[in-house]
Structure formats: structure tokens, C-alpha cells
Amino acid sequence: MTRPDTLQPRPRLRERLLQVSAAVSTPLLPDDFLGLVDPLRGSVDLRARVEQVRPEAAGAVTLVLRPGRGWAGHRAGQWLRLGVSIDGVWHWRSYSLTRPPRADGTVWVTVKPVVGGFVSHHLAREVRPGQVLRVAQAAGDFVLPDPLPARSLMVTAGSGITPVMGMLRELAEQGELPDVVLLHSALTREEVVFGEELRALALAHPRFTLLERHTETDGLLQPSELDVLVPDWRDRAAWACGPAGLLDALEQHWSDAGLTLTTERFAPVLAPAAEGEGGVVSFTRGGTTVDADGATALLDVGESAGVLLPSGCRMGICFGCVVPLLSGSVRDLRTGDVHGEAGDLVQTCVSAPAGDVSLDA
Amino acid sequence: MTAVLERPVTPDAPPRPALAAVPSTPTTPLTHAQVEELGAKLDALREEVLASRGEADAAYIRSVIKAHRTLEVAGRGLLFAGILPPAWIAGTACLSAAKILENMELGHNILHGQWDWMRDPEIHSSTWEWDTMSPSDSWKRTHNYEHHTFTNVVGKDRDVGYGILRMSEEQRWNPYYLGNPVYNVLLSLFFQWGVALHDVEVEKVLSGERSKAEAWHTLKAIGRKVRKQFTKDYLVFPALAGPFFAPVLLGNLTSNLVRNVWSHAIIFCGHFPDGAVQFEEEQLEGETRGQWYVRQMMGSANLDGGPLFHLMSGNLSFQIEHHLFPDLPSNRYAELSPKVRALCEEYGIEYTSGPLGKQYLQVLRRINRLALP
Numbered sequence: 001m002t003r004p005d006t007l008q009p010r011p012r013l014r015e016r017l018l019q020v021s022a023a024v025s026t027p028l029l030p031d032d033f034l035g036l037v038d039p040l041r042g043s044v045d046l047r048a049r050v051e052q053v054r055p056e057a058a059g060a061v062t063l064v065l066r067p068g069r070g071w072a073g074h075r076a077g078q079w080l081r082l083g084v085s086i087d088g089v090w091h092w093r094s095y096s097l098t099r100p101p102r103a104d105g106t107v108w109v110t111v112k113p114v115v116g117g118f119v120s121h122h123l124a125r126e127v128r129p130g131q132v133l134r135v136a137q138a139a140g141d142f143v144l145p146d147p148l149p150a151r152s153l154m155v156t157a158g159s160g161i162t163p164v165m166g167m168l169r170e171l172a173e174q175g176e177l178p179d180v181v182l183l184h185s186a187l188t189r190e191e192v193v194f195g196e197e198l199r200a201l202a203l204a205h206p207r208f209t210l211l212e213r214h215t216e217t218d219g220l221l222q223p224s225e226l227d228v229l230v231p232d233w234r235d236r237a238a239w240a241c242g243p244a245g246l247l248d249a250l251e252q253h254w255s256d257a258g259l260t261l262t263t264e265r266f267a268p269v270l271a272p273a274a275e276g277e278g279g280v281v282s283f284t285r286g287g288t289t290v291d292a293d294g295a296t297a298l299l300d301v302g303e304s305a306g307v308l309l310p311s312g313c314r315m316g317i318c319f320g321c322v323v324p325l326l327s328g329s330v331r332d333l334r335t336g337d338v339h340g341e342a343g344d345l346v347q348t349c350v351s352a353p354a355g356d357v358s359l360d361a
Numbered sequence: 362m363t364a365v366l367e368r369p370v371t372p373d374a375p376p377r378p379a380l381a382a383v384p385s386t387p388t389t390p391l392t393h394a395q396v397e398e399l400g401a402k403l404d405a406l407r408e409e410v411l412a413s414r415g416e417a418d419a420a421y422i423r424s425v426i427k428a429h430r431t432l433e434v435a436g437r438g439l440l441f442a443g444i445l446p447p448a449w450i451a452g453t454a455c456l457s458a459a460k461i462l463e464n465m466e467l468g469h470n471i472l473h474g475q476w477d478w479m480r481d482p483e484i485h486s487s488t489w490e491w492d493t494m495s496p497s498d499s500w501k502r503t504h505n506y507e508h509h510t511f512t513n514v515v516g517k518d519r520d521v522g523y524g525i526l527r528m529s530e531e532q533r534w535n536p537y538y539l540g541n542p543v544y545n546v547l548l549s550l551f552f553q554w555g556v557a558l559h560d561v562e563v564e565k566v567l568s569g570e571r572s573k574a575e576a577w578h579t580l581k582a583i584g585r586k587v588r589k590q591f592t593k594d595y596l597v598f599p600a601l602a603g604p605f606f607a608p609v610l611l612g613n614l615t616s617n618l619v620r621n622v623w624s625h626a627i628i629f630c631g632h633f634p635d636g637a638v639q640f641e642e643e644q645l646e647g648e649t650r651g652q653w654y655v656r657q658m659m660g661s662a663n664l665d666g667g668p669l670f671h672l673m674s675g676n677l678s679f680q681i682e683h684h685l686f687p688d689l690p691s692n693r694y695a696e697l698s699p700k701v702r703a704l705c706e707e708y709g710i711e712y713t714s715g716p717l718g719k720q721y722l723q724v725l726r727r728i729n730r731l732a733l734p
Contacts, residue, residue, distance in 0.1 A: 023597045024437075026589045027490035028430075032483075036430050044482045088419030090480040286474065286487055287506075306477035308485045 040068030045083060045134040050127055051106060058191040060112035060159070061124045062098060067107055067135055074138030076100040076166035077264075080109050081312070083134035086122050090134070093119045094313055096162035096264075097138060098194075100170035107135075112159035112193060139318060142239065142264035144170070148178055149237035153230055155250060157185035157221070157242030158193075163264055164241060165194050168201060168208075177205035181230050185213040185221050185242070221246065223253035234259060241265075267315055276331055276338070282358035283307045284326060292353050297333060298323075299348040302361065309348060309361055316350035323348055328357035391655070391708060399708050400651030406700055407686050410693050414478055421692045422476050422484060425466050425672070432459035436616070437598060443608030453612040457619035458673070463492050464624060465675025470691045472497055473505060477688075494557035494590065496582040503560045509687050513632060513660035514640045520632070521639060523548065523559050527731040529639040534734040541732035545725070552621035557583045590617075623673075626721055630664055631680035634723040636713035637662040657684040658705060663698070663714035670717075671695060681712065 021030040029043040040047040048071075052064040063082075074080070074097050083092045099108040113124045127133070144167050154164045161184055171177050186192040192212060202210040211229055213221050226233045234257060240250050241264040254261035278294040281301050292301040299321055302309045312320020316334055322345040329340035330351040338354045340346065346359070391399070432455045439452030468491030470476070476484050490497050503519065511517035515531040522528040525548055527538040548555045561579050565571035594613035599606035631637075638659050648656070664670070664678035671678045671694075679694035682701055689697075705712035715723075 020597060020601075023589075023592055024601075026593055027492055027586075033430055033434060036427065036434065042483060044488075085416075085419060085479070085481075087415040088417075088479050286477075303480055306474065306480065308477070308480065308482055308487050 039132050047132050048135045050131045057193050060193045062110045065107045072137050075143045076170040077143040077163045078138040078140040081136035091119045098162050098165045110162045151179045151236045153236035153238045154182045155240040157246050160242030177208040179207045181209045183211045187216050188214050223249050279353045279356040281353050283361050294352050314349045321349045324360040326358040326360050329354045396651040400654050403654050410689050418690050429462040440609045440612040441602050444605050449608050453615050456616040460620040474688050475690045493553045494586050499560035499579045541728050545728045549622050549625040552625040627674045627677050629724045630720040634662045634720040665716050
């Protein structure tokens with residue numbers, strides 16, 4: 001009880017001030033008005049200003065962001081949902097945070113343009129310092145455990161290096177890197193995002209091993225090669241991040257060995273023939289109805305029609321997009337299974353209509 | 362005011378004889394094929410705008426939002442110095458302009474879903490709430506659905522007279538309507554109350570079409586909004602001015618009145634000047650999209666003016682374009698207007714338009730004339 005008595009009423013005063021500011025700004029919120037002077041304040045979504053745009057290898061860029069008030073921090077390996085307005089329309093995508101929390105308060109994400117990736121191309125080419133983007137709180141459990149296992153293995157490919165880079169940088173900040181093997185695949189040596197930094201880390205930290213696989217010359221990595229490349233892989237705690245094909249093969253390999261592998265996926269695994277007949281989708285709250293095919297996720301169907309739907313990872317993991325089903329059935333695009341009873345919470349990002357559907361959204 | 366609103370209205374007038382004798386009955390010499398052709402051309406205009414919505418439109422609505430918030434802050438700030446007459450006048454003017462922008466160019470249009478395509482939860486019909494007593498939810502039902510679907514159909518479109526005024530010869534006269542001009546002045550001054558209580562749909566409750574529970578739910582929602590607006594405008598802001606509370610309170614009251622009178626004038630000029638016609642319920646039977654378009658054009662009237670006037674009218678000065686395309690962004694009505702006018706000429710449909718003063722006088726003349734049988 002060292003706090004002086006004079007400070008006691010402060011929380012009450014603060015509460016009173018909040019009440020008054022809400023009363024004078026109704027039906028808007030105080031942050032709507034504060035946004036006039038501070039562009040990092042908004043009433044719904046968190047904002048972040050782009051401080052720097054740093055080019056990386058293979059056409060990737062790192063966006064150095066300064067989040068506004070309300071940012072709750074993150075852990076290395078987690079991802080960030082980033083919203084950007086393109087031609088007037090907000091688009092949200094998730095990207096890995098590639099640095100641990102920093103003293104200067106900036107948050108770093110690395111975006112690698114993907115083939116046909118409208119949003120990633122925009123972020124990598126059009127975004128300029130000073131621009132204000134929207135962000136959600138960091139999420140994901142692809143993070144290093146504490147304490148760290150004595151020996152670990154990270155298998156990555158392409159932009160799959162991004163969350164792992166965050167982890168490695170965190171470990172390097174703490175001092176000498178422990179016994180970590182990073183097996184990374186990229187098309188060529190030049191295509192390795194963070195290639196120079198990784199090679200420098202390997203030189204500086206004797207217990208960190210970098211194994212580069214250049215698929216243009218060496219072909220795609222097969223899990224069976226692990227016995228040669230990392231003979232003690234069975235004894236290492238393992239993480240993997242990369243394209244779905246690689247992750248599927250690795251998961252199978254680890255599971256066959258009776259071991260567990262922690263993976264981070266950037267896209268949902270779609271069933272090869274998960275297509276069927278679509279139907280009329282009704283979003284009952286706003287009264288919007290749309291004809292949809294059987295291959296497009298309900299989230300995309302709704303968003304294209306201007307319906308405001310909750311969304312998250314957009315790959316069926318985070319359950320941030322669930323909406324109650326009122327009638328009809330949906331097809332899970334990952335498995336092709338048709339399911340649905342009134343009242344079910346449907347993951348709109350990986351479900352397509354199987355016939356006419358109405359949603360409480 | 363409430364007593365007037367709660368006056369029972371008979372929604373079902375006995376069937377009328379052939380329509381041709383009634384002066385306000387629509388007559389178009391168009392064939393069915395022509396109507397559908399016109400409809401297809403209007404659909405094409407709509408598609409053109411939908412395909413070209415983009416960053417410039419988004420920047421526009423963000424700039425209006427910023428203008429509203431800046432004007433509101435400026436108005437409130439100036440009114441704290443309202444003991445000085447120039448500050449009071451400037452503050453009240455800013456606040457009136459802010460409230461008008463907020464209701465008309467922002468609230469009305471955002472609640473129509475005109476900006477939903479941006480997927481911005483801060484500018485979306487499902488999340489927006491506006492500074493008027495009508496709660497956004499019930500407004501979307503009575504206005505977006507009832508008024509915009511059944512536009513000018515007497516007995517179906519409750520905006521024809523708001524259940525208070527006689528605005529069409531098809532509304533049967535009774536001695537109550539002798540007060541028509543007086544009711545109009547009252548409705549104008551208390552327009553936000555009129556609009557809010559309109560959503561309660563008292564006549565539907567009396568006829569059993571709407572449950573008492575639903576009406577009570579709407580009334581409670583209105584009550585909450587009234588409480589918040591009154592707390593803000595008549596309690597907290599005056600209190601913050603301390604000894605100078607009186608000019609603040611008076612400025613806030615004036616701004617609400619100015620907004621009421623202005624929005625009433627703009628809205629009444631949208632459907633009731635000479636040239637805008639009312640319809641009977643028969644019109645709705647088997648109505649095609651083409652015929653719906655024709656009804657919207659015949660039943661609406663534009664107001665002439667410059668860009669600032671259009672902005673302050675919430676682009677309801679393009680009432681015809683708004684009624685044809687209620688969900689297109691309001692900033693696009695100006696470019697649609699000459700195209701719609703050309704189509705009207707081509708198909709021999711009257712494109713009613715005139716300056717505010719002239720149109721409002723015609724509305725008043727109609728209100729006065731219809732006070733008598």
C-alpha cells in the first residue's frame with residue numbers, strides 16, 4: 001500500500017471521463033472523433049502505419065508497421081491479419097510476423113507475392129510508407145515452447161520461412177543459438193528469402209545448421225531424404241511451414257514414425273473433388289441473396305455481395321468466421337463432406353453452399 | 362404531436378371506380394415491350410456504375426465523414442463561446458450543417474447499403490447508427506423496404522402523408538384534413554419525431570397487421586435514442602459550458618430544428634411537387650422490373666442546384682436517380698442524371714425537376730388544396 005491516497009480516485013475519474021466522452025459523441029464513438037487528429041485511432045479495427053517498406057529477396061517485402069493504441073503484442077512465429085483498401089474495398093490476409101517484439105514498438109511482417117495473389121501483389125508493390133493499414137491482434141500457436149527442446153528441426157519451403165525467421169531472430173537476440181537444424185527449400189539460392197541473414201547466422205552460431213535445398217537443380221524435397229539430410233530427425237522437436245503438398249507429405253512421414261510435427265499452413269487443404277452444385281445463399285440480416293456456385297466459399301460469396309461477415313485466417317483454422325446456419329446444407333471444401341443442421345455454426349471460409357442456404361448474417 | 366400520429370387511419374379505402382378520371386393517375390403511352398426495353402437500358406446504367414466503383418468513391422465518402430466530424434467539433438466548440446453573438450451564429454451554422462450532412466448524405470445513404478461494397482465495418486449499413494430519433498434497424502425496414510418498394514402507392518407507401526397529411530386525392534377526405542397546412546408545419550418542425558414514430562406503424566397495430574410487442578420494441582428503441590440525443594444536446598454539452606449553458610442549449614435546439622425543417626423540405630419535394638404522381642394498389646399486381654422503374658421515375662421529382670446544394674440534400678436532389686438505384690453510391694447520381702433524363706425524353710416520361718423554392722411552393726399548394734375535399 002505505497003500508493004498515496006491522492007491517487008485513489010483516479011480510476012473513477014477516468015471512468016467518468018469515458019462516460020462523458022461516450023455521451024457527447026453518440027451515436028458515434030469517441031475514437032471516431034479522435035481519428036480526425038490521430039489516423040491510428042478508429043472505432044472498430046485497429047490501425048497500423050507503414051513506417052518502412054524493405055525489399056527482401058525473391059520479390060518479397062517486409063512492412064515495418066507501427067500499430068495504434070490497443071495493440072496487445074505478439075510472439076515470434078505468430079501471424080498478423082492485415083487489412084488493406086484496394087480500389088476502395090477492404091481485403092484481409094494473414095502474414096507471418098518476422099521479428100520478435102521490438103523495443104521501438106514496430107511490428108514486422110514479410111509479404112511474398114504469390115501467383116495470382118491479388119492482395120499480396122498489392123502489398124508488395126503498391127504500399128508506401130505513411131500509409132495506414134488495418135490490423136487484427138496477432139494470433140496463432142506456431143511458436144517456440146518454453147523451455148526450448150535441446151534439439152529442434154525446422155523444415156520450411158518458399159515463404160514458409162517467414163514464421164521461422166521470427167523464431168530464429170528471437171533466439172539469436174537471446175544469445176547463442178541452440179542446436180537447431182533449418183532445412184529450407186527454395187527454387188534457387190537467390191530465391192531464398194532472408195538468405196543472406198540465414199547464412200550469416202549459420203556462420204556466427206556453430207550449433208545452428210542451415211541446409212539449403214535448391215529445387216530447380218536438386219528437385220523437390222522428399223521426406224524419405226530426411227534420413228540422409230538430418231539423420232537424427234527422429235530425436236528433434238519439429239516444426240514445418242510451407243506449401244500444402246510438402247506439409248501433407250511431412251505430416252504423413254512423422255505420423256508413420258509415431259512422432260508429432262507442428263505445422264503452419266498458409267492455405268486450406270482443399271479436397272480434390274470438393275465441388276458440387278451451389279445454390280441461392282441468403283444472408284438474412286441484411287436481406288441479401290446471391291446465386292453461388294458450389295466451389296466458392298460462403299465468405300467470398302458474401303463479401304463479393306457487400307455483406308459484412310466476420311473473418312479470420314481464411315483457411316479453416318481459427319473459427320473467426322463462423323456464422324449460424326438457418327437452413328440448408330454446406331459442403332466443406334477441405335473434405336467434400338456435406339453437412340448442416342439449422343443452428344450449426346458454419347466456417348464460412350471453407351464452406352460452400354450445397355443447395356440453397358440461409359445464414360444468420 | 363403523438364395524438365396526431367395515433368389518429369386511426371383506415372388503410373383499406375373502398376375500391377374506387379376506373380382510374381382514368383383521377384388527375385394524378387399515371388398514364389404512359391408505352392407498350393409493354395418499350396417498358397421492358399427501358400428497364401434493360403436502366404439496368405445497363407446501373408451495371409456501368411457498379412463496375413466502376415473504386416478508390417475515388419471510397420475517398421469521397423471518407424471525405425464527407427471527415428467533413429461532418431470536423432463541422433460537428435467546430436460547431437460544438439464555437440457554441441461554448443456562444444455568449445458572443447458571432448460565435449453563436451457560426452457555431453449553430455456549423456452544427457446544423459453537420460447534423461444535415463450526418464442525416465442526409467451519410468446516414469440515409471449508408472443505411473441504404475450504398476457503401477457496403479467497401480466492406481468497411483465503420484461505413485456499413487449493418488453497423489451504422491445515425492443522429493436522429495429513428496433507430497437504424499426500424500428505419501431500414503420502413504424506408505428501404507416499404508417506401509422504396511411501394512413508392513407513391515397510396516395505402517402501401519406510408520410516406521404518402523406519413524399517416525398525418527393528405528397528400529393525394531386518392532386518400533379519402535375527412536374533416537380532420539382541414540388541418541393539413543398546420544400539420545405540415547408541425548411535421549416540418551418535429552420531423553425527426555415524425556420519422557421515428559412513423560416506424561411504430563400505429564395504424565398497422567390497430568389493424569392487427571403488426572403485433573403490439575413489435576411496436577413496443579420499436580418504441581423502446583426510439584426512447585433509447587431520444588434519451589441519448591437529449592442527454593448529449595440538452596444536458597451534457599450545456600453542462601460542460603458551465604455558466605454559459607444557455608447559448609449552447611439554444612444552439613443545439615436550433616440545429617436540430619434547422620435539420621428538421623431542411624430535411625422535411627427536401628424529402629417532401631422528392632415526391633409531392635406537380636408532375637410527381639401517386640398510384641393505386643392495382644399498379645403493383647404483376648408489376649415487372651421495367652414497370653417498377655417507370656413508377657419510380659413518374660413518382661419522383663428532382664431539385665436543381667449546384668454541387669454544394671446536392672451534397673447538403675444528401676443527393677436527394679437526384680430523387681429520381683435515387684429511386685431508380687437506391688443502392689448506388691450517392692456521389693454517382695449527378696453523372697447518371699443526364700442519362701436518365703435522356704431516357705425519359707426518349708420514352709416520353711416526364712422528368713420532373715425544378716429549383717427548391719418553386720418545388721416547395723407546389724408542395725405547399727398541394728397540401729393546402731387537399732385540406733379541402
